[in-house]
Amino acid sequence: TQLLEQSPQFLSIQEGENLTVYCNSSSVFSSLQWYRQEPGEGPVLLVTVVTGGEVKKLKRLTFQFGDARKDSSLHITAAQPGDTGLYLCAGLFSGGGADGLTFGKGTHLIIQP
């Protein structure tokens, strides 16, 4: 069973600060996705990274895929209260598909005004 470890589990910071959350595994991903989930709603896809070393930017959010495709990070610049939510990473493992995506348990992020 492949596992995805997300850290930190909880993070509470002030508006305007920068932050980075991480997603790690001992196995190689063929692709990795990041989602944000708000209370009472389903997760919403933010980005998919496929190539080792790939960097994608979505406004103030920067996503990086590790060179070895075993880890990923999400960096938020100048966090805003609207960024509050549960951030989930989901990995599709090389040779996988039979078990669908494997999700990490997420990082609960709170941005205080």
Added chain:
Amino acid sequence: KAGVTQTPRYLIKTRGQQVTLSCSPISGHRSVSWYQQTPGQGLQFLFEYFSETQRNKGNFPGRFSGRQFSNSRSEMNVSTLELGDSALYLCASSLEPPTYEQYFGPGTRLTVT
């Protein structure tokens, strides 16, 4: 384009009963996956249906089953409910591989008493 819809949004059942949840995917999406989300275990994959066939299955007991209809709508059924089945059940639809990007519905909150 309308998003993924799930009904009902909330459900309260008693131990031993059974329940059926419904999901309508995004138009044109033929793959439908089901997930169980709990605070302790996070998001766990139940099964995936494609063209009315179960294509992948997670590690859940046989009490959890599903089906998909010719219009891609899907249902999942849980028989002989246990207290531990209380969770948010999420349905997601997706286009074809290779990345299996998931488009989630709002979920059905099931409480078993």
